[in-house]
Structures are given as C-alpha cells and as structure tokens.
Amino acid sequence: MGIVLKGVMQAPVTPLNDDFSLDVEGFERMVDFHIRHGAPAIAWPHHKAESLNLTIEERKLGAEAAVRAAAGRVPVSIFISALSMEDSLDLARHAQKAGADAILVITPYFWKPTPEAIYDYVVEVGTSIDLPLLTYNSPGHLAGVEFTGDLTRRLIEKLPNFIGMKDASFHSEKFLEISRVARQMRPGFAMITGVEFLLPSIPLGGAGSFSAAGAISPHLCNELYNSCATGDWPKARECQYKITQLWHLFREQYPSSLKGGMVMMGRSVGPTRAPLPTATKERQAYIRTQLEELGILQNEPYGW
Numbered sequence: 001m002g003i004v005l006k007g008v009m010q011a012p013v014t015p016l017n018d019d020f021s022l023d024v025e026g027f028e029r030m031v032d033f034h035i036r037h038g039a040p041a042i043a044w045p046h047h048k049a050e051s052l053n054l055t056i057e058e059r060k061l062g063a064e065a066a067v068r069a070a071a072g073r074v075p076v077s078i079f080i081s082a083l084s085m086e087d088s089l090d091l092a093r094h095a096q097k098a099g100a101d102a103i104l105v106i107t108p109y110f111w112k113p114t115p116e117a118i119y120d121y122v123v124e125v126g127t128s129i130d131l132p133l134l135t136y137n138s139p140g141h142l143a144g145v146e147f148t149g150d151l152t153r154r155l156i157e158k159l160p161n162f163i164g165m166k167d168a169s170f171h172s173e174k175f176l177e178i179s180r181v182a183r184q185m186r187p188g189f190a191m192i193t194g195v196e197f198l199l200p201s202i203p204l205g206g207a208g209s210f211s212a213a214g215a216i217s218p219h220l221c222n223e224l225y226n227s228c229a230t231g232d233w234p235k236a237r238e239c240q241y242k243i244t245q246l247w248h249l250f251r252e253q254y255p256s257s258l259k260g261g262m263v264m265m266g267r268s269v270g271p272t273r274a275p276l277p278t279a280t281k282e283r284q285a286y287i288r289t290q291l292e293e294l295g296i297l298q299n300e301p302y303g304w
Contacts (some may be wrong), residue, residue: 031069106136164190179205266303
C-alpha cells in the first residue's frame with residue numbers, strides 16, 4: 001500500500017467549546033496549524049484526544065474534519081477502536097468512506113485478551129476495509145494489550161494491508177524484536193513510538209513517533225527527528241532531553257496539562273471532559289515556568 005508514515009506525526013487533542021461540545025472549526029484550525037509547521041501526517045483521535053470521552057457520532061464528525069482540513073497535504077489515520085467490535089467496525093468503514101488514508105486499531109479496553117483473541121480481532125477489522133492498518137502495542141496500559149514478534153509475523157502473513165504499529169511499550173528489547181520480524185517480512189513496515197522517544201528507537205528501526213509535544217513545540221519535534229535521521233547524535237541527545245522533560249510535564253494530568261500548555265502558547269483548545277480535570281490557572285502558571293526554562297516560549301510559534 002502506498003502510504004508512507006515517518007517523522008514526528010501529529011496526533012491532535014480535541015478542541016471543545018466552553019459547554020464541552022466538539023469545536024469542529026477549532027479542530028480544523030489545529031490540523032492546519034500542525035501541517036503548516038511540518039507535520040508529515042495527522043492521526044486522530046488518540047487517547048490524548050479524549051477518544052474514550054467522545055461519542056461515536058463525534059468521532060465520525062472529527063474524522064471528517066481531519067480529512068477535510070488536511071485536504072490531501074499529508075496522510076490522515078483514524079483511531080477506530082471502541083468498546084464493542086460493532087462500533088469499531090462502524091468507525092473503520094466510516095473512516096474509509098470519509099477519505100482517511102489508514103486506521104489504527106487496538107482491542108477493547110479493560111479485557112485482557114489472549115494473543116489468539118488479539119489476532120482474530122485485528123484480522124476481522126483489517127479484512128472489513130481496504131485501508132492500510134496499524135495496530136497499537138500497549139502492554140503497560142489498556143489492560144495489557146501486547147504484541148510479540150510471533151503475533152506480528154502471523155498478522156503480516158494474513159493481512160496485506162498491515163503496514164505498521166504504534167508501540168507504547170517503552171521496551172527496547174521488545175521493540176527491536178517486533179521491528180526485526182516485521183521489517184524482514186515487509187521492509188516498509190513502520191514502527192512508530194507512542195511519544196517522541198526517537199533517540200532510542202530510530203537506531204532500532206523506528207520510523208518516527210506520534211507526537212505528544214508537537215502541540216507545544218513542533219520545531220523541537222522536527223529538529224529531534226532530523227537529528228536522528230541524519231545521525232547528528234549530540235544534537236539528537238540535546239533535543240531528546242528537552243522533549244523528555246516536556247513529556248514528564250504533560251503526562252501528569254494527561255491530557256489536561258497538555259491543553260493547559262497550549263493556552264500558554266496562545267492556542268487555547270477549551271476544557272477537558274470529565275472525569276479528566278481541566279488545567280487550573282495555577283497548573284497553567286506552573287507549566288509556563290517550565291516552558292520558559294526549556295526555551296519553548298521563546299523559540300516556538302505563538303498562536304495559530
């Protein structure tokens with residue numbers, strides 16, 4: 001399949017109005033912002049987009065808005081997993097109809113499926129549409145959904161549209177094994193880290209990351225990827241240290257702190273839906289001090 005996924009791909013948050021309704025206009029503005037500042041792809045709605053707090057209809061509206069705003073400039077992948085297989089299949093078919101370039105899938109949350117159940121689930125979704133498909137490896141979250149080299153091999157053998165994996169294991173040995181198996185069978189297979197830990201992943205065959213920090217510091221994200229891709233390791237280490245500090249800052253009250261940081265960058269995207277808290281003024285003020293210390297406020301774009 002022709003889609004190429006590499007670099008720091010932006011996974012936008014979900015803008016909300018003050019009444020917690022979906023801000024479609026704001027979402028399209030944000031997608032355009034990401035693309036103008038170098039995003040090689042758009043992926044939505046990952047968990048930082050509050051995907052669990054959105055209705056199926058809202059997720060369809062957002063998918064349509066993402067494709068519309070991208071306007072063919074970069075690939076758009078849609079996360080289609082939900083609490084039921086029926087809803088996941090509905091979202092997958094809708095993504096294809098809406099013009100998305102790929103889908104991302106994981107088994108339903110809470111349940112801890114066996115490798116055979118994961119295989120069956122991915123195959124059912126992957127054969128229901130013609131789009132390229134990525135899976136989501138998250139052994140430490142979401143009740144421990146874990147892909148292995150052997151499971152990856154079986155899925156590649158079965159699904160010609162299985163083109164990549166989002167990996168949130170943060171485990172170099174497991175990442176390397178999946179990458180070794182996948183790239184031998186399908187050389188263009190994209191191993192994508194869940195956040196920007198590119199310095200340890202690109203040398204192991206990583207294609208890039210889905211971004212947590214890109215809503216705040218797109219230039220730094222692109223600089224990190226370019227440094228890793230060209231082998232400028234001193235610069236890559238410098239960028240990685242900064243981005244890791246940002247991740248530690250935003251994963252506390254995630255994604256509320258990320259939205260709070262966007263306020264400090266002049267890109268307010270509204271509140272966060274319950275049960276997640278909206279970042280308080282005090283939290284925003286603390287985030288601002290950290291962004292100043294890292295040089296983010298001074299060196300990244302302000303506003304839209």
